[in-house]
Amino acid sequence: MKNLRLQLEIVVIAIGSLAAISFIPTDRSAKPLLQEFYVNPDGTHGAQVTGQSNCLDESSHICSQEYNTTTNLPTGNPEKIHYFPRL
Numbered sequence: 001m002k003n004l005r006l007q008l009e010i011v012v013i014a015i016g017s018l019a020a021i022s023f024i025p026t027d028r029s030a031k032p033l034l035q036e037f038y039v040n041p042d043g044t045h046g047a048q049v050t051g052q053s054n055c056l057d058e059s060s061h062i063c064s065q066e067y068n069t070t071t072n073l074p075t076g077n078p079e080k081i082h083y084f085p086r087l
Helices: 002-022
Strands: 034-039 045-048 062-068
Antiparallel strands (some): 034 045, 034 062
């Protein structure tokens, strides 16, 4: 009987610990992950730019730009928008 009571106490402590951990607030102030991607002809993002973009900035059609990978939306950062043609 004493053994059963000890086991129940251990189970209650384990469940209480798990419940307490599940209510820990997440860090909402974390910065989103920003990465530069090439832009497909239909306007969706394509392959990730590795290193420096190889767009020549000679037109008004966007070749690559920075995206927020949390929302999958462009950031609109003018320093990270490059235009066609692409090498």
